[in-house]
Amino acid sequence: MKPSKPDIPAFQVIKDTLLKEIQAGKWKEGDAIPAETTLAGQFGVSRMTVNRAIRELTSEQILTRIQGSGTYVAQQKYQATLVEIKSIAEEIRSRGHAHRSELHELKAEAATELLAAEFQVKAGHPLFHSVIVHFENEVAIQVEDRWVNSSVTPEYLQQDFSTMTPNEYLVAVAPLQGVDYRIEAVLPTRLIADMLHIPAKEACLVLHRKTRSQGMIATSVTMWHPGKRYQFAGSF
Amino acid sequence: MKPSKPDIPAFQVIKDTLLKEIQAGKWKEGDAIPAETTLAGQFGVSRMTVNRAIRELTSEQILTRIQGSGTYVAQQKYQATLVEIKSIAEEIRSRGHAHRSELHELKAEAATELLAAEFQVKAGHPLFHSVIVHFENEVAIQVEDRWVNSSVTPEYLQQDFSTMTPNEYLVAVAPLQGVDYRIEAVLPTRLIADMLHIPAKEACLVLHRKTRSQGMIATSVTMWHPGKRYQFAGSF
DNA sequence: GAGTGGTCTAGACCACAAT
DNA sequence: TTGTGGTCTAGACCACTCC
Structure with a gap:
């Protein structure tokens, strides 16, 4: 991959990009996002790198994955963390x-x-x-x-x-x-x-x-x- | 790797094993655990597999990592009072x-x-x-x-x-x-x-x-x- | 300089879903 | 059957820490 920003790891760039696109409304809740192989091609990285980005977004509840089917945008929930005094x-x-x-x-x-x-x-x-x-x-x-x-x-x-x-x-x-x-x-x-x-x-x-x-x-x-x-x- | 339990992924076996050993007191808070390459040899898997196990334990706040130094058992955190598991x-x-x-x-x-x-x-x-x-x-x-x-x-x-x-x-x-x-x-x-x-x-x-x-x-x-x-x- | 973690590759085989 | 995700390998190069 050609690192336009040499400091930021590729998987992080992918995470950031996907997050931004989801928030921009490119995909709505429940929509499928492109397959790992597709994204690997688009970003010019190996599938494992895309896999890490998506796996982490999944553990952060941004995406959900179904084996054999695809990767989908998770349901957004209004949530608050109770313990902290947060504005x-x-x-x-x-x-x-x-x-x-x-x-x-x-x-x-x-x-x-x-x-x-x-x-x-x-x-x-x-x-x-x-x-x-x-x-x-x-x-x-x-x-x-x-x-x-x-x-x-x-x-x-x-x-x-x-x-x-x-x-x-x-x-x-x-x-x-x-x-x-x-x-x-x-x-x-x-x-x-x-x-x-x-x-x-x-x-x-x-x-x-x-x-x-x-x-x-x-x-x-x-x-x-x-x-x-x-x-x-x-x-x- | 010889899968003693064929259904459980290797990285999960490694996570479970490390967790068990930490809870059993093999390493205390602040202690360093073996390096990725060492664990890879012990478990008979590639370094990437050990890396995933440790990375996930790190994101779960079980371990902390310092690049160039090593991987350490994290400090136990005090749990917030809100929803303790109380009967x-x-x-x-x-x-x-x-x-x-x-x-x-x-x-x-x-x-x-x-x-x-x-x-x-x-x-x-x-x-x-x-x-x-x-x-x-x-x-x-x-x-x-x-x-x-x-x-x-x-x-x-x-x-x-x-x-x-x-x-x-x-x-x-x-x-x-x-x-x-x-x-x-x-x-x-x-x-x-x-x-x-x-x-x-x-x-x-x-x-x-x-x-x-x-x-x-x-x-x-x-x-x-x-x-x-x-x-x-x-x-x- | 030796050892550590951080990241990445280019394949591979498998389980599963949709068709 | 095809496409998807789930996992894994055996290397590699780099940045960093420690000695």
């Missing part, structure tokens, strides 16, 4: 999709009894409240209902959350000390259903997350996801 | 509550196309299927719909699942190599709703878990929980 925007972009967010609310409020208990502060303590809807390729995928302790990030209200998610801002500003999370399945409230553009009888996957920083409860966020369009996944 | 019975008892289970089904079935794909076996491959409902203080809290690869645990059907959960049995019988999980929120089927004694319009929290053992997919289990009575929680 939803980054997660969406890593799937090669477009992210957009709508700011529905951003203001300071005094803590109610309930919120005060959750943040371990006195009732009336100032908290910041933001409600943002996140879209993946213009499909609503998450309502982020967030409360932030003003003692930890006094500048919260001044941020521009169209260019940066609250998560990204908070990770940068407040070093994380700990996380508690809770996952449940519930039916959405009318308000949530409207923001997600789903029927009121569709189950939602809800992730509550409370983070500690500087020895205080820094934020408490409730993330609502349409059950049909979102799931958490991981492995170890 | 539901143990979890309930740890809350001081009473656990009871109802066996709804236990039999062998041939893999459908869909199941075959999930287990990476041929359609028609024998699988075991069990459906069990778990109760906490006589309240239904989980429907456990489990498929087991008969190649991994041929004795599955002979177990008494009133004294031991499938989970407890499998953990004891098949050493775990990896876990994939997926969490979603859905509305129950009529059958599931009946087994859980909940209305059909109550959201369910569903955990899918697929475990690998002996280089195969060992089990695939779907656990249904009433959204109102169960949630996942953790911290780190």
